[in-house]
Amino acid sequence: MRLPLLLAALCVVSACGEPAQVSKGGPVEEVGVGFGAPGGYRLEQTAQSGGSLVRDFMELTFAMESGRSLQTFSRFEGPVTVAMTGQVPPSAGRDLTALIGRLRSEAGIDIAQTSGAAAITIEFTSRADLRRLAPTAACFVVPNVSSLAEFRRKRGSDAVDWAQVTRRERAAIFIPADTSPQEIRDCLHEELAQALGPLNDLYRLTDSVFNDDNFHSVLTGFDMAILRLTYSPQLASGMSLSEVAARLGTAPVAGSGTAPEWVREIEAALGRNGSPAARRAAAGRALALAQAAGWQDNRLAFSHFVAGRLMAASDPPAAQAAFVRAAAIYARLPGAELQLAHVDTQLAVLALAGGVPEEAARLADRAMPVVRRHDNPALLATLMLIKAEALEAMGNPAAAAALRMDTAPHARYGFGSEGGVQSRMRNIAAVANRAERG
Known part of the structure; x- marks a missing residue:
């Protein structure tokens, strides 16, 4: 059904994506950041309404977008490598370089790009291929695989269930190659952040990509603070909710309060x-x-x-x-x-x-x-x-x-x-x- 003209126009000036688990809903048109010089985008962290950074971290870390709770804290331990494979678009290299630079300088993560086997593999393929696996997602991230072919083989098993992960060893991000440069960059920001850190989104956050309202699609100062806390030396993979809460001096509660x-x-x-x-x-x-x-x-x-x-x-x-x-x-x-x-x-x-x-x-x-x-x-x-x-x-x-x-x-x-x-x-x-x- 064709939408009335005004509604269609309004839709194309807004985020019209659909939320999906550990994915970016899509397709969304007004997305992305970093159109200027690489690394040029940086907004300072702002105070969060209604709670502290630590509370936000707990709520983001111990649940998934679906509402499913997580029992164990997980992250990559040691240096993290990232590689791109498949039909890599011309714009992706520069955008990934800028993003990795920000992750190193703002979040303090030991992360670098490589051309060989990597902890995080970003595979570019056609949108049609991805829609067959995740119809409502513009792009998505999966644990314990390094290619789309491997994901197809393991799909539906515990191996690709984030709730079963106690320490992150490998992850793969799947992004359509046949889309705009800005949507590609949007996917790089959101999915790499989830591969490294929180798997949840909170609608109450105002200045974060960890929010399915899709206003922000680029890592903000708040997001970098969350990722910096994720890789704090106080924490380690395998910790329980109560252990993480004790290390951070907060209550072991991770409910979002959103019905x-x-x-x-x-x-x-x-x-x-x-x-x-x-x-x-x-x-x-x-x-x-x-x-x-x-x-x-x-x-x-x-x-x-x-x-x-x-x-x-x-x-x-x-x-x-x-x-x-x-x-x-x-x-x-x-x-x-x-x-x-x-x-x-x-x-x-x-x-x-x-x-x-x-x-x-x-x-x-x-x-x-x-x-x-x-x-x-x-x-x-x-x-x-x-x-x-x-x-x-x-x-x-x-x-x-x-x-x-x-x-x-x-x-x-x-x-x-x-x-x-x-x-x-x-x-x-x-x-x-x-x-x-x-």
Whole structure:
């Protein structure tokens, strides 16, 4: 079923992936970081709302994305080597080099790239091959294997069950080669972080890739602090939850406090199954659950955000109100500036569709510096194209054309093919009704 044009446009300026266990949901378009000089992206760690770093570490470390608890702490012991195999895309080498540099300098991990057998193997193959094994995942990581062929042989056995791992010896990351450079980099960040450290995601975190809301897809300062703690000399593979808690001076508790019912409703709202009405209903139930739980953190804000996205085509005023409520919460949360930029993007699209180009340009201008700091080329290109359409509507086609030219390098990195770039341009032009104006 073809989505209404406005909803389709909103979807392509948001993360539309589906959560999956020890994987990155996908495909997601606005992802990645490091478009500038290698190693150039670094945001300082921000204070976490509602808890300490150690508590966050415990909750991330002793559970999986599925909610399954883990009984034993595991990590790699000693130097970690990483190798790439398969259909390695041209951009992957530079992006992996930058990421490994950050892991060494910011997380203190003894990690290096090699061309031979490695502790962590990153295999690139076709998206079709990966979808046959994990239909909802853009990319994923598996323990105790070094190739896709080995994973196929061991699939379903205890050998590839993270819950059975007491010390990490080998792991393999599987990434599609036939996707945009930015999605490849996104996968490198998220899956290498999970190969090395926590296997869980927490929706309440604001400045972390360990969150299925997909706002952050690049390791943040908080994530590096979590990984640094993972490789602390105080800890060792094989420790129990209580032993790790004792070493870190905290209570041996690792529950996230997030109701699984809320997660299921959020997944249903963001998933590809179900009619638009069913997805809107799921978003409404998720919001009601968040409000009933008394949450005032990222989970409540995200509930409003998802509701707004799904109402954009059918009820733009209600969508705008939902985005405004989400923004009010995000504004109070440390480390949520990128979420606010995503809200501004959604509001800018609504303004463009509503015939208020001045407001669309203002919102795009406000969001772009934040997006540049987070080095997200696809989202930056989207905002630049929104502003270009606004300039066109305001009677300044020369400035609009110049801005579209400036968008090109960001768009090619973020969307991959020229066809993907042109599709994004057509979507945003259609939201502005420029195609109808001629």
